[in-house]
Amino acid sequence: MTAIEINMDGLVGPTHNYSGLSYGNVASLGNAAASSNPREAARQGIAKMQRMHELGLAQSVLPPQDRPHVQVLRKLGFRGTDAEAIAEAARCAPRLLAACGSASAMWTANAATVSPSADTADGRVHITPANLVNKFHRSIEPETTRRVLKAVFPDGPHFAHHDPLPAVTQLGDEGAANHMRLCTGHGRPGLEVFVHGRDGFGVRGTAATRFPARQTREAGEAIARLHRLDPVRTLFLKQHAGAIDAGVFHNDVIAVANENALFQHEYAFEDETVLERALDRIFGTGACHRIVVPARRISLQTAVQTYLFNSQLITMPSGDMTLVVPSECMQSAPVAEYLEELVQWDTPIRGLEVMDLRQSMRNGGGPACLRLRVVLTRAECSAMRPEVMYSDQLGQRLLAWVDRHYRDRLLPAELADPALSRESRTALDELSTILGLGSVYPFQLE
Numbered sequence: 001m002t003a004i005e006i007n008m009d010g011l012v013g014p015t016h017n018y019s020g021l022s023y024g025n026v027a028s029l030g031n032a033a034a035s036s037n038p039r040e041a042a043r044q045g046i047a048k049m050q051r052m053h054e055l056g057l058a059q060s061v062l063p064p065q066d067r068p069h070v071q072v073l074r075k076l077g078f079r080g081t082d083a084e085a086i087a088e089a090a091r092c093a094p095r096l097l098a099a100c101g102s103a104s105a106m107w108t109a110n111a112a113t114v115s116p117s118a119d120t121a122d123g124r125v126h127i128t129p130a131n132l133v134n135k136f137h138r139s140i141e142p143e144t145t146r147r148v149l150k151a152v153f154p155d156g157p158h159f160a161h162h163d164p165l166p167a168v169t170q171l172g173d174e175g176a177a178n179h180m181r182l183c184t185g186h187g188r189p190g191l192e193v194f195v196h197g198r199d200g201f202g203v204r205g206t207a208a209t210r211f212p213a214r215q216t217r218e219a220g221e222a223i224a225r226l227h228r229l230d231p232v233r234t235l236f237l238k239q240h241a242g243a244i245d246a247g248v249f250h251n252d253v254i255a256v257a258n259e260n261a262l263f264q265h266e267y268a269f270e271d272e273t274v275l276e277r278a279l280d281r282i283f284g285t286g287a288c289h290r291i292v293v294p295a296r297r298i299s300l301q302t303a304v305q306t307y308l309f310n311s312q313l314i315t316m317p318s319g320d321m322t323l324v325v326p327s328e329c330m331q332s333a334p335v336a337e338y339l340e341e342l343v344q345w346d347t348p349i350r351g352l353e354v355m356d357l358r359q360s361m362r363n364g365g366g367p368a369c370l371r372l373r374v375v376l377t378r379a380e381c382s383a384m385r386p387e388v389m390y391s392d393q394l395g396q397r398l399l400a401w402v403d404r405h406y407r408d409r410l411l412p413a414e415l416a417d418p419a420l421s422r423e424s425r426t427a428l429d430e431l432s433t434i435l436g437l438g439s440v441y442p443f444q445l446e
């Protein structure tokens with residue numbers, strides 16, 4: 001069966017700000033309290049979508065979520081009108097307001113895990129929104145994510161939607177950021193690799209001591225069962241503890257796979273041999289290209305600073321692969337030199353694209369964080385909501401929409417401004433019509 005990969009990028013939301021909410025994410029901590037520019041952030045994201053579209057790739061858009069999340073503030077005891085609940089939270093619990101105000105849903109690599117129909121026993125695309133329990137500000141995303149994904153991919157003969165896993169730390173799930181798929185063509189059965197930082201139950205845990213490991217082995221195992229994956233073509237790999245302590249809070253900060261290529265750091269995984277053996281067994285020796293960057297060329301610290309491995313690895317219409325890197329990579333001499341050599345070597349990676357995503361990068365979100373990959377056959381493509389597919393025309397509409405509704409400066413303290421919530425809701429109401437999604441936000445459903 002032939003199939004294509006669609007990159008679904010999250011639009012940056014109107015409350016994009018730097019609140020230092022993600023312990024273990026070096027950029028988020030380092031930029032805490034800095035001033036952000038939501039308009040520029042959204043424009044940078046749209047520029048990436050436009051470039052992918054120009055390169056001939058299938059690109060689509062996922063909407064931001066409504067923030068501050070007033071319904072969650074109410075669950076935490078803040079009362080009165082929306083403006084009163086926000087004002088009370090700002091006064092007595094500003095950290096809770098910051099968490100409820102984060103635009104973190106833009107990193108759609110964490111929205112869900114998606115298994116293509118070629119890998120599942122019932123021949124449907126299986127989708128499980130991530131519970132994101134490790135960080136409170138992210139744990140409030142799955143409900144709306146689920147509604148949006150159901151609006152885009154209607155439940156039925158083509159798509160199977162699952163509930164997020166139970167929201168407990170033993171089943172911590174961060175979605176596709178810890179999921180890789182290797183295959184010899186998007187439409188052929190692949191090897192699905194679930195990467196975890198720790199065991200949820202039992203004593204094995206993780207050896208990482210500085211930063212928390214977000215994803216558990218049990219979460220990956222549950223998703224593999226729900227998605228009805230073939231156990232022979234499913235692998236559970238443990239992250240290298242040293243990488244987590246260096247700030248690799250998701251596997252996609254240290255490895256990226258596309259079709260038969262895997263680009264990774266030497267210290268991405270605890271045990272390389274199990275991966276090597278699985279690739280040889282399933283695809284035949286040498287069919288998959290594993291490009292392993294040694295620490296003596298690029299240290300873990302430089303990998304985290306530049307987000308080299310949070311690049312998107314894409315197959316171009318020509319069949320060659322291109323690495324879409326954040327501009328920070330070109331500002332680091334060892335990384336820029338490595339990339340210059342890489343495209344000359346005999347690997348599938350032949351081209352480079354450099355993206356300026358600095359607004360998102362300052363919160364630890366690079367090119368790969370901003371997109372959820374969905375592999376679909378032609379029939380599955382026709383069953384999805386067409387309005388979310390990116391086109392030049394949609395890009396122009398989105399830019400005009402951003403310019404109309406977004407601020408060009410935001411400090412975390414300004415999340416207390418009740419006007420921000422009103423502006424955001426007006427913008428999102430309009431966007432849900434542009435994207436043909438119907439009512440997906442709590443404020444539209446009340």
Ligand code: SUG
Binds near residue numbers: 029107110
């Ligand atoms: O979960 N940052 C996000 C970045 C997610 C990146 N995604 C992937 N690697 N796939 C996180 O840590 C920071 C928000 C703040 O501090 O205001 C934040 O949530």
